[in-house]
Amino acid sequence: MKLVRGNEAVIYGALLAGCQSYYGYPITPASEIAHTAAYYFPQLGRTFLQAESELAAINMVYGASAAGERTMTASSGPGISLKSEGLSYLAGAELPAVVVNVMRAGPGLGNIGPEQSDYNQMVKGGGHGNYRLIVLAPYSAQEMCDMTILAFELADRYRTPVAVLADGVIGQMMEAVRFPKPCDTSPAKPWAVRGDAATRPNCLTSIYLDFDSLEAHNRRLIMKFAEIEAREQRWQGYMLDDAEVAIVAYGVTSREAKSVCESLRADGIKAGLFRPKTLWPFPKEGLCEIAERVPKIFVAELSMGMLIDDVRLALNDGRRLGFAANYGGKLIRGDALRNAVVEFVKGQQ
Amino acid sequence: MKQAEKSIQKPKSMYARFERKPGEDKTNTHYCPGCGHGIVHKLIAEALDTLDMAERTVFISPVGCSVFAYYYFDCGNIQVAHGRAPAVASGVTRANPGNFLISYQGDGDLAAIGTAEIIHAANRGEKMTVFFVNNSIYGMTGGQMAPTTLLGQKTTTTPFGREFMNEGNPIRIAEMIAILDAPVYVARASVHNIKAIMQARKSITKALQAQRDGKGFALVEILAPCPSGWKIDPQESAAWVEKNVLPVFPLGEFKDETVGREGISRARNAASDEQIISLLGLDTAPPHFALSNPKAASLRVLCAGFGGQGIMLLGQMLAHLGMRHGLEVSWLPSYGPEMRGGTANCSVVFSEEAVGSPIVEYPDLLVIMNGPSLDKFLPALVPGGVLVYNSSIIENAPRREDVQIVAVPASDLALQAGSERAANIVMFGVIVSVYGSFSEEAYSHLLAEFFTSEKILGINEKALRAGMEYARNI
Ligand code: SF4
Secondary structure, three states, X not given: OEEEEHHHHHHHHHHHOOOOEEEEOOOOOOHHHHHHHHHHOHHHOOEEEEOOOHHHHHHHHHHHHHOOOOEEEEEOHHHHHHHHHHHHHHHHOOOOEEEEEEEOEOOOXXXXXXXXXXXXXXXXXXXXXXXXXXXXXXXXXXXXXXXXXXXXXXXXXXXOEEEEEEEHHHHHOEEEEOOOOOOOOOOOOOOOOOOOOOOOOOEEOOOOOOHHHHHHHXXXXXXXXXXXXXXXXXXXEEOOOOOOEEEEOOHHHHHHHHHHHHHHHHOOOOEEEEEEOEEEOOOHHHHHHHHHHOOEEEEEEOOOOOHHHHHHHHHOOOOOOEEEEOOOOOOXXXXXXXXXXXXXXXXXX | OHHHHHHOOOOOOEOOOOOOOOOOOOOOOOOOOOOHHHHHHHHHHHHHHHHOOHHHEEEEEOOOHHXXXXXOEOOEEEEOOOOOHHHHHHHHHHXXXXXXXXXXXXHHHHHHHOHHHHHHHHHXXXXXXXXXXXXXOEOOOOOEOOOOOOEOOOOOOOOOOEOHHHHOOOOOHHHHHHOOOOOOEEEEEEOOOHHHHHHHHHHXXXXXXXXXXXXXXXXXXXXXXXXXXXXXXXXXXXXXXXXXXXXXXXXXXEEEOOOOOOXXXXXXXXXXXXXXXXXXXXXXXOOOOOOOOXXXXXXXXXXXXXXXXXXXXXXXXXXXXXHHOOOEEEEEEOOHXXXXXXXXXXXXXXXXXXXXXXXXXXXXEEEEOOHHXXXXXXXXXXXXOEEEEEOOOOOOOOOOOOOEEEEXXXXXXXXXXXXXXXXXXXXXXHHHHHHOOOOHHHHHHHHHHHOOOHHHHHHHHHHHHHHHHHHHOO
């Protein structure tokens, strides 16, 4: 057990998972990921390279992945905007990679405070074309490590890029983390281009000039995404068994919501927390199951109504949802969240 | 030109049949009649044959007319986004340093959208050979202006001819790359006639040989005809190059250090699991202590002061202390502009259960090192809570009846201990004494871990004791 920052835990996880290279460009509040990588990767005979841009970084990742190794990059919203080109190509060429986004506040340069406004950027695309990004949402330093490891596994299993979507608080916060043993589960990658006799016939590309071939490629990708959607929905419930109201929240907001649930219960309001651990695939099944028992659903997010869209889509029952949000790098204050939930439960919101 | 092309036998490093090419015709390339790409492809493939490099070669196809170079080259093939080939090649060569990388790029790809990638890959001396095909136009997308388009040249986006006032002059990439330190070999060649082709073959071979011999980055810019883009007859393109292109883009070797240069190696040494565990410090568990009373078992702490007063460190030491006494803990800094000069604060939470919100809005314990922070945070201190403040700096005694207030002349005590900078450790000493929950042995462990210089450790040990004693005498 070790007390580390969330951002550091990402690199511990990556090293334990056998990540061989890190390519990145500095940006607050994600920079400690690069700092930690710069310190450890070379000492373990692995590659750390500060790229000339986010574009270059994601394309170095593309190359390293094509060469058959576990590789990653990390950034924050503005950098992820630049990396989105690469995400589309990675998905198109079916190359596994891990991309960490420690969200700051936007749009534009915004500020470096915590926000969750890259939800749509990560969950709904960002890059062009028909593709999906698996998006994992850690809420602790422990999960920054565990989900980075999981991200490498999922990326390899499905040959597709996987994002870890954290926020400034989860990245900056220090907590005790129980680290697993080294767990490099990299599978054989017969499709890789390794510059040897065995892989000489291989070709990795995302261009299919012939319309029928591109249609077939798209259909195959869509089937893969459907399989991921069926198999990889993850969530965690807290005090939901007897709940009259469930707060849906992820990342730092779910930490606040957890405390609010405890304080509401002390006052006789049976509140529980539904915490998506995957934002794509969204844990629809779990949420619908909970929503059958729990009459009131409340959504809290640090964005302008992005998570709530997915909650609505998942429930698809027209019910009125409670909602609290904040922006600008400011968290929802605990008492503000608490009051909003109370009002909603009393039918006043 | 066409005859010259035909007289060359298909090299072994090219596929015998172009199976990846859609359609019936699997023997001819997709390039227009008289296009320079076909010749350049053959020259590269022949050089790969001569140098016996194909098996270990990874060929990066760009965006442009040569986007389908992977139809032809019997190597490992990767097709990439517009302009990014040098970045992708960097990722490949770092992963497999024994590979030979070819980045094949056109003038839009390399000289416009990908200028950052090519310059930095060259500057790092990545082990790759770049073939930059300059035909002074965008072929694939319909004859638009390239950065290499000549002044006065008409394209679909310079219908009245390129003008210096609007588009600037044509860019000379080979000369630019040659001024960097790392590249080993930089040349400009042409394939517009037989004589030029012979010279181009030499340059291409030299550039690949530099890589085979482990010397590093090489770039050959190759002037190539694009009769379709230039809208001229293929027969006339050689004369067009002579007349219009060569005066702007002189041929020659701009840098050749293939003889003198030492080889480079970026070979990796794989670490064992044991090395990983030991480097990350996962083989040693932090010492564990028992809480002597439950007063601090559930505590929300806010520490605040000026940047530079060691507020963050104080908070981290508390978090470590809690963890070593079996508590769940979190430490959260204020980060960013606040830290640059202004005030700094951090939240520490101790809990017997998993910590919920790591943000301390209403602290049970408020540790304050400067006046502005006192004004800001004192109202939030919960009734019955504890305020510990640095009375050396804060002159006006804070007023609140419903909390316990501990005034500590922390800066003065620290100065007596040897340095005013140890005021945070004086505060630490006071806090641990006020609660009396933690093991004294744990403090000394922590100090020794945080302060590795003997002199500074000595000062801080004194500061800690001063703080503890001060608290005992309250
Ligand atoms: S457009 Fe120009 S560069 Fe492209 S294939 Fe035709 S001749 Fe060659």
